[in-house]
Amino acid sequence: MESKSFYINGIGLVSPQQTFDEHYFLEDVVDYQHTVLSCITPDFKQYIKPIQLRRLSRIQRMGLTAAAIAVKGTQPDLMLGVVTATGEGSSAGKGAFISEVLLQEEKQITPTGFVQSSYNNLAGLVAMTYRMMGYNNNFVSGGVAFETALQDAMLQLIGSPSQEILVGSYDESHLPHLELDNRTGHYKREEGSSLLLFSRLTSGTLWGEGACFFRLSMQATETTWCSLGEPLVVYRPETLDIVDELNSFLVDNETDISSIDVLVSGASGDANADKQILQIEHALASVTLCRFKHLCGEYFTSTSFAVWLAASLLKRNKVPASTCFNSVRPAHPIKKVLVANHYRGRSVTFILLKI
Amino acid sequence: MKSKEELVHELKGLIIEKLNLQDLVPANFDGEVPIFGEGLGLDSIDAIELVVLFEKNYGIKFQDPKDARKVFVNLNTMADYILEHQK
Numbered sequence: 001m002e003s004k005s006f007y008i009n010g011i012g013l014v015s016p017q018q019t020f021d022e023h024y025f026l027e028d029v030v031d032y033q034h035t036v037l038s039c040i041t042p043d044f045k046q047y048i049k050p051i052q053l054r055r056l057s058r059i060q061r062m063g064l065t066a067a068a069i070a071v072k073g074t075q076p077d078l079m080l081g082v083v084t085a086t087g088e089g090s091s092a093g094k095g096a097f098i099s100e101v102l103l104q105e106e107k108q109i110t111p112t113g114f115v116q117s118s119y120n121n122l123a124g125l126v127a128m129t130y131r132m133m134g135y136n137n138n139f140v141s142g143g144v145a146f147e148t149a150l151q152d153a154m155l156q157l158i159g160s161p162s163q164e165i166l167v168g169s170y171d172e173s174h175l176p177h178l179e180l181d182n183r184t185g186h187y188k189r190e191e192g193s194s195l196l197l198f199s200r201l202t203s204g205t206l207w208g209e210g211a212c213f214f215r216l217s218m219q220a221t222e223t224t225w226c227s228l229g230e231p232l233v234v235y236r237p238e239t240l241d242i243v244d245e246l247n248s249f250l251v252d253n254e255t256d257i258s259s260i261d262v263l264v265s266g267a268s269g270d271a272n273a274d275k276q277i278l279q280i281e282h283a284l285a286s287v288t289l290c291r292f293k294h295l296c297g298e299y300f301t302s303t304s305f306a307v308w309l310a311a312s313l314l315k316r317n318k319v320p321a322s323t324c325f326n327s328v329r330p331a332h333p334i335k336k337v338l339v340a341n342h343y344r345g346r347s348v349t350f351i352l353l354k355i
Numbered sequence: 356m357k358s359k360e361e362l363v364h365e366l367k368g369l370i371i372e373k374l375n376l377q378d379l380v381p382a383n384f385d386g387e388v389p390i391f392g393e394g395l396g397l398d399s400i401d402a403i404e405l406v407v408l409f410e411k412n413y414g415i416k417f418q419d420p421k422d423a424r425k426v427f428v429n430l431n432t433m434a435d436y437i438l439e440h441q442k
Contacts, residue, residue, distance in 0.1 A: 050378055050379055051379065051396060053378075054374065054375035054376060054377075054378070054379065055375065055400070104411075108407045108410050108411050109407070110403070110404050110407050111400050111403050111404065112400065112404065115400075
């Protein structure tokens with residue numbers, strides 16, 4: 001893709017911190033004492049009509065709320081479309097629906113259970129709610145789902161540069177899945193403070209969840225938070241020199257390490273998965289370091305939380321103490337933020353955000 | 356065999372629970388309140404849920420969708436149909 005400028009004009013995020021509140025920026029963060037970090041949810045009735053609310057699952061409510069915050073004050077029906085991303089879809093909805101199918105021997109299956117179990121339900125729900133009759137797509141591609149959706153949204157914008165598009169992600173923590181994944185050692189088995197995630201010496205990380213929507217365009221507006229570059233996904237980073245990959249990404253974005261003001265690192269507290277991210281942190285040792293997975297946990301589409309954090313740093317020109325993990329004082333104003341995230345070490349994502 | 360009043364009471368509870376109407380049901384949701392349109396405001400997805408509810412809870416299968424339309428008018432018509440057709 002030829003290098004283009006994209007802008008974030010609105011964001012809605014429901015996460016294990018109180019991020020749905022536009023005045024909140026990780027000042028008083030919640031310290032979880034267990035492995036699963038669940039979203040703090042708003043009063044959904046403020047965002048969703050009661051008649052619609054009754055048929056929505058928890059993750060659908062969170063997703064639609066995030067979309068409602070992102071499109072607030074706009075005319076969503078004029079938007080180009082909506083693209084969503086998820087690693088595993090509505091895990092609880094799928095579990096409930098499959099249980100129903102098994103218990104009732106594939107008879108008397110209710111439509112609501114089926115709808116709540118489908119991967120593309122949120123993209124459809126947002127489109128129908130806001131009468132967005134244009135482009136509609138959903139990506140279910142594990143730890144790179146959000147990055148893929150972002151690339152698709154950007155490609156769509158290049159075809160219609162005067163419009164805005166909504167791109168979002170959702171994944172939920174689901175206890176039966178946790179029991180399975182615990183066997184693989186991906187998550188911590190012991191209880192402990194989430195805020196002390198990076199001090200704990202055991203393997204594994206925390207299980208998180210979140211729903212997030214971004215309103216993107218190719219034109220800056222009065223509500224623009226920052227500009228957003230195209231993401232680069234480095235697959236199987238252990239086979240490459242990740243710092244070389246980072247440097248060539250920065251060259252492609254016409255910048256270098258010395259110009260970066262803040263690094264938003266996707267370190268997860270799991271030494272086995274964090275090898276490449278720790279190399280990147282080391283290469284950017286002179287840059288203010290922010291981490292976020294002690295606040296939202298690890299999940300397939302956690303890059304969306306990282307992009308929200310990076311955009312918020314630029315918009316507010318402030319680094320919350322809860323995210324700061326070295327003693328390098330942040331530049332004033334903050335102009336360039338690099339997101340470097342990974343999912344279980346299988347791939348590393350780079351995204352550059354600027355004002 | 357349940358009486359019609361008992362059935363109406365049971366149906367009311369089942370409909371509120373299965374269709375998540377806890378916050379929406381008016382205080383006067385009685386036997387004559389229409390369940391579609393201006394009454395409870397249910398829609399076509401709810402109609403399918405009701406068909407499943409009838410089959411699952413009362414063993415009643417609708418062979419002809421037109422029958423369901425006549426039955427799903429209000430709680431009284433539903434209770435009458437169950438009394439007539441329950442095995």
